[in-house]
Amino acid sequence: MHKIDIDLVNMTLDVMKYAIDRISVIEPKIGVPQKAEDLKALVGETVTAKGIGGEVAFNLWKEHLVKANVSIDHPRHLAFVPASPTRAAIMFDLVTSASSIHGAYWMEGAGGIFCENEAMKWIVSLTGLPEGAFGVFTSGGTAANLSAIVTAREYWRSLNDKNKSEKGIIITSIGAHSSVKAMAKVVDVDVLLVDTEDKLEADALQSTIDKLTPHQRQRLFAVVGTGGTTNAGIIDDLSGIATICKKEHLWFHIDAAYGGGALAADSVRHLFNGIEKADSITIDPHKWMFSPYDCGAVIYKNPELAKEAHSQQGSYLDIFKDEGAHGFNPSDYQIQLTRRVRGLPLWFSLAMHGTDRYKEAVERGLELAQIAGRLINEKPHVELVRDPSLSCVLYRRIGWKPEDYTHWTYENHKKGFALVTPTKWKKGESFETVSRFCFINPDTTEKDIEMILDSMI
Ligand SMILES: Cc1ncc(COP(=O)(O)O)c(C=O)c1O
Numbered sequence: 001m002h003k004i005d006i007d008l009v010n011m012t013l014d015v016m017k018y019a020i021d022r023i024s025v026i027e028p029k030i031g032v033p034q035k036a037e038d039l040k041a042l043v044g045e046t047v048t049a050k051g052i053g054g055e056v057a058f059n060l061w062k063e064h065l066v067k068a069n070v071s072i073d074h075p076r077h078l079a080f081v082p083a084s085p086t087r088a089a090i091m092f093d094l095v096t097s098a099s100s101i102h103g104a105y106w107m108e109g110a111g112g113i114f115c116e117n118e119a120m121k122w123i124v125s126l127t128g129l130p131e132g133a134f135g136v137f138t139s140g141g142t143a144a145n146l147s148a149i150v151t152a153r154e155y156w157r158s159l160n161d162k163n164k165s166e167k168g169i170i171i172t173s174i175g176a177h178s179s180v181k182a183m184a185k186v187v188d189v190d191v192l193l194v195d196t197e198d199k200l201e202a203d204a205l206q207s208t209i210d211k212l213t214p215h216q217r218q219r220l221f222a223v224v225g226t227g228g229t230t231n232a233g234i235i236d237d238l239s240g241i242a243t244i245c246k247k248e249h250l251w252f253h254i255d256a257a258y259g260g261g262a263l264a265a266d267s268v269r270h271l272f273n274g275i276e277k278a279d280s281i282t283i284d285p286h287k288w289m290f291s292p293y294d295c296g297a298v299i300y301k302n303p304e305l306a307k308e309a310h311s312q313q314g315s316y317l318d319i320f321k322d323e324g325a326h327g328f329n330p331s332d333y334q335i336q337l338t339r340r341v342r343g344l345p346l347w348f349s350l351a352m353h354g355t356d357r358y359k360e361a362v363e364r365g366l367e368l369a370q371i372a373g374r375l376i377n378e379k380p381h382v383e384l385v386r387d388p389s390l391s392c393v394l395y396r397r398i399g400w401k402p403e404d405y406t407h408w409t410y411e412n413h414k415k416g417f418a419l420v421t422p423t424k425w426k427k428g429e430s431f432e433t434v435s436r437f438c439f440i441n442p443d444t445t446e447k448d449i450e451m452i453l454d455s456m457i
Contacts, residue, residue, distance in 0.1 A: 083293065
């Protein structure tokens with residue numbers, strides 16, 4: 001398996017050709033999932049004692065299996081938070097794999113970690129956090145939020161012995177991403193939700209804190225604000241929340257997994273004012289910084305606190321902490337030990353294109369949301385639910401019931417035309433099913449948006 005022979009050389013050429021073709025395609029097929037039993041019927045037994053051979057396995061992938069995946073970079077894939085990695089970043093993802101780098105410790109991955117840190121410096125500079133702030137790349141926003149909550153919880157426990165036996169509490173709003181609530185479960189802390197999917201305002205946060213019992217107040221250690229909600233692109237009152245967190249001695253984490261890319265855009269940067277006062281921030285380069293999956297990031301105002309929470313100890317690890325191996329060890333600052341240098345593709349793309357091109361590409365996503373808003377206002381069969389925020393647009397098809405949205409989504413997907421999924425928006429005490437666009441891909445055109453809207457007539 002580890003020898004180089006002619007079969008391996010041929011396979012390498014085939015794989016490279018496939019990768020080049022996929023990287024250079026302008027409009028990939030959107031792809032539609034199939035049931036596992038149908039896929040099994042198409043490909044048969046693939047893992048056998050003697051192997052089916054690389055050529056056969058690769059053909060099965062090309063003919064059947066790849067088609068059962070959605071190409072997240074399709075210009076009419078506007079569901080969830082899409083992605084649109086640069087071609088340079090994808091190419092360097094191949095280089096990252098081929099280079100076999102262990103990215104946990106400087107001793108083994110110095111060159112790769114150096115590159116990651118150069119990219120990280122740019123991301124940190126966008127936040128305006130003070131000197132000394134720094135971060136690491138994680139597998140995504142979920143892992144970044146988890147790493148930050150663990151750091152905050154450990155810091156709170158270190159402040160007072162009484163906190164060591166207490167179950168912590170964090171406050172966020174219902175607009176926060178599902179991963180915040182899920183990660184609180186992992187950490188075993190309770191979550192208090194301020195009942196708004198709109199901007200979390202300082203007053204609402206303060207009155208939630210004021211209503212706590214003395215015991216709950218003792219257990220409260222952090223507030224999670226959102227820098228671009230997943231559903232609607234809303235940015236909380238980061239400055240007001242920061243002021244309260246300072247006054248109340250609470251950790252302030254900002255989940256900007258989706259919205260963080262917009263820090264690079266001059267037109268909306270002011271909406272994030274206050275982010276520079278956070279204790280920790282999540283930003284996902286695999287969302288709006290055009291990295292391939294998977295690449296999240298967690299940034300700390302004081303990385304030493306993260307190190308105290310996350311640094312793993314073991315006699316087999318001592319060498320990594322020795323003076324001779326001295327350098328930045330990413331595994332000290334988040335939950336993972338062995339890790340891919342997943343910031344390396346971003347570094348290459350940033351180095352190749354320069355940060356101005358990133359700015360322009362993010363501005364295009366914001367512009368597409370405005371274009372969609374204008375088109376929706378012009379067309380009689382659709383209307384905006386709220387003004388576009390960042391690159392999210394919520395709109396309704398007048399007269400449609402929830403099942404009409406679902407049916408339309410499936411029909412467009414089956415045809416290979418588009419993937420746009422419904423969501424819900426709170427209207428008074430009830431939730432309305434609406435349609436949602438999220439723009440990331442700068443290759444999406446006005447015509448794409450128009451065609452999607454017209455398919456609702
Ligand atoms: C605001 C926000 N936070 C966290 C996440 C989770 O990120 P990931 O899927 O990379 O774990 C998402 C994903 O869409 C998100 O939009």
